[in-house]
Amino acid sequence: MEVVDKNKQYDAIIVGSGPNGLAAGIALAQKGKKIKIIEASDTVGGGARTKFLTLPGYKHDVCSAIHPMAMASPFFTTLPLEKYGLKWITPRFPVAHPLDNEPAVIMDLDIHKTASELGIDSAAYLKLFSPIIKDFNDLLPDLLGPFNPIPKSPIKVAKFGLNAIRSASSLVNSKFKGDRSRALFAGLAAHSIQPLDNTATSAIALVLGAAGHAVGWPLPEGGSQSLSNALAEHFTYLGGEIETGKMITSVDQLSEAKAVLFDITPKQILSIAENQIPKSYAKKLKSYRYGPGVFKLDLALDGPIPWKDENCSKAATVHIGGTFEEIAEAESQVFEGKHPEKPFVLLTQQSFFDQSRAPEGKHTVWCYCHVPNGSTRDMTQQIEDQIERFAPGFKDLILSRNKMNAADMQTYNPNYIGGDINGGIQDLRQLYTRPVNLFDPYRIPNTSYFICSSSSPPGGGVHGMCGYHAAQAVLNFLN
Ligand SMILES: Cc1cc2nc3c(=O)[nH]c(=O)nc-3n(C[C@H](O)[C@H](O)[C@H](O)COP(=O)(O)OP(=O)(O)OC[C@H]3O[C@@H](n4cnc5c(N)ncnc54)[C@H](O)[C@@H]3O)c2cc1C
Incomplete structure (x- = not known):
């Protein structure tokens, strides 16, 4: 010893x-x-670094x-941390999830407003997330710590665990009937970077969803x-x-x-x-x-993203991938070593909320999709096609790009x-x-x-x- x-x-x-x-x-x-x-x-x-990756004056995470x-x-x-100049900006809407031929699903800090977006699943959404939001602060020390056979809040952790242990597919199939809530949950669960039928892929969706209502998704x-x-x-x-x-x-x-x-x-x-x-x-x-990698794309834009549903401009984060089934298919393909033609794209548009990120009237876009580990494939076109699908005219605004494939990511940070x-x-x-x-x-x-x-x-x-x-x-x- x-x-x-x-x-x-x-x-x-x-x-x-x-x-x-x-x-x-x-x-x-x-x-x-x-x-x-x-x-x-x-x-x-x-x-957690920020650099001028594209043009002078455009700051990218x-x-x-x-x-x-x-x-x-x-x-x-x-x-x-505020003493050292840290200021959090918390958008009213943590995440937007555009869909074809219907309004985007917009998560609001207020869970009731979010539930009202979800039609038939309104009550089910409230029932799933309300207890987690109520217990959020008590759950965090257990969820954000090492495994503890005797959790600090055993009953709350056990209640959370019953849903968290399930795959996103199984939870969604048992709780939700409508496409809107299923799509929203898929976007949250895909942060796990795994096929959505893997055990416990609900855990991250539940934590990120509850955080959206409990503390917001700030930048x-x-x-x-x-x-x-x-x-x-x-x-x-x-x-x-x-x-x-x-x-x-x-x-x-x-x-x-x-x-x-x-x-x-x-x-x-x-x-x-x-x-x-x-x-x-x-x-x-x-x-x-190790799990799948990411392809990262940063863009300098001549103007704001022209979302078909203008409400998408109100959220700093936009989950792009369409329905639950589409996102599940894309994530499964990545796990099988394939590059999806319609990837799930995580996009943020910080310059809508923070004017220090881009020159006046101009904008930044931060986005990435999942790819097989070690991939050197350029996914720019697939990502841009997915954004264009929900924001026609977006491609015409691109002034400059910075691309990093999965191998470049490792070169950047070992x-x-x-x-x-x-x-x-x-x-x-x-x-x-x-x-x-x-x-x-x-x-x-x-x-x-x-x-x-x-x-x-x-x-x-x-x-x-x-x-x-x-x-x-x-x-x-x-x-
Ligand atoms: C594209 C992308 C998007 C992400 N989005 C989010 C997000 O929005 N929100 C979120 O919460 N998380 C996000 N993450 C994940 C998050 O960045 C990481 O989980 C987090 O940074 C991990 O922190 P860490 O301290 O463990 O390691 P790291 O942040 O990776 O830091 C490790 C450090 O060690 C240094 N280092 C490595 N090897 C050596 C060596 N041999 N000698 C000296 N120094 C060395 C590296 O240079 C690096 O600075 C994202 C990550 C990526 C890549």
């Missing part, structure tokens, strides 16, 4: 400055620990854009970089150090730390530290599974193995037992190494809770 070497310069070094690396750094610095974060890129933020999970995070919400003014900058500034205010532009290729570069936290994924940990971790653990890391944006597939077997099924999933057994990235519970998304929980494990080790 590794013992703490008290002569080291740092209590901990964190490899990677994504939201989880920064959260871990803050949680440790808050307890008076001497911490350094080392980041390969020139800027902090990992999957390179990865994450919309932050219900940051807004709900039991850790981020305790931090004084940071100026882009996701504003969140990362605020986290980094708070970390340095607490005494933390950050070194950017340094890629760690071996744990030998980290010998000045009593503990090391990896904000990176199993494949990278193996390449950096395989000889220093137990063989049996390394073997399990080798069988860790954590996106094959373009997987969640640090490993989040199916039932790897949801709370990631990266390895252990009582303490954060510590690499018998070492002073810890994993704090989205490859640890509770997984992908900008919430910082993997980092927060890993920091608690490090504090136990150091004290």
Whole structure:
């Protein structure tokens, strides 16, 4: 068993400055620990960075854009991030879901207004989501933590679990009769990046849907970089150090730390530290599974997207893919290694809500679709055809494009193995037992190494809770 070497310069070094690396750094610095974060890129933020990707004056979120999970995070919400300039913009309508030949489904912060959009399924929608919204704050510490056989709110978690464990297909078939509610649920469930008949694909739909009504789907003014900058500034205010532009290729570069936290994924940990971790653990890391990748497209537009249904302009996020069946088919194809001709497209239009994103009268579009892991296929045409389907004339407005296929995503951020944006597939077997099924999933057994990235519970998304929980494990080790 590794013992703490008290002569080291740092209590901990964190490899990677994504939201989880920064959260871990803050949680440790808050307890008076001497911490350094080392980041390969020139800027902090990992999957929460903003850059001028197309034309001067057009700011694009390179990865994450919309932050219900940051807004709900039991850790981020305790931090004084507004002091460092972070301003949340919360659109009244979290998401719009356009359909052919009928009005788009518009989710409203007010669940009753949303339910009134859903016709025959109005009561069923209220019945499904109201209890989760009511229990939202009590559920979050359990849902955004490691697996706990004795949850903090056992009855509420059990009630949530009964629906969450089901596949999106099975839940939708048993609860909803109309196309509108089924389509809305498919768009939410497709964030799981899995076939919608996989077990537990309802979980993400229920959490994101409830978050839409409980806290909204906000965006940071100026882009996701504003969140990362605020986290980094708070970390340095607490005494933390950050070194950017340094890629760690071996744990030998980290010998000045009593503990090391990896904000990176199993494949990278193996390449950096395989000889220093137990063989049996390394073997399990080798069988860790990554999911499909993404093709990302950022656009500079000469004007707003000309949605057929103008209500789509009122939501920052638009789910494009049509009916439940169409979205389910697209997601299944990706899982079979195919590139769908009609992909499910996640689109955000931040410049409608945040004037700092584009020159006056101009607009930005952020969108991506799911593709097989490692894909190098250009999906621009398929994505643009899907948008044009619900916004005729959209293509004529495009001034400039920035494209990143799944392989480019990994080049941009080595954590996106094959373009997987969640640090490993989040199916039932790897949801709370990631990266390895252990009582303490954060510590690499018998070492002073810890994993704090989205490859640890509770997984992908900008919430910082993997980092927060890993920091608690490090504090136990150091004290
Ligand atoms: C296109 C896209 C859209 C997304 N949309 C959303 C969204 O809207 N909302 C949301 O909540 N989430 C979204 N996500 C997911 C979210 O960005 C990630 O889940 C989140 O960033 C994971 O945080 P992390 O700290 O675990 O890792 P990351 O954010 O990936 O950070 C890891 C950091 O480690 C650095 N690093 C890697 N290897 C090394 C090394 N060897 N040495 C030093 N540094 C290293 C990397 O450069 C990176 O900065 C999206 C992701 C993508 C790609």
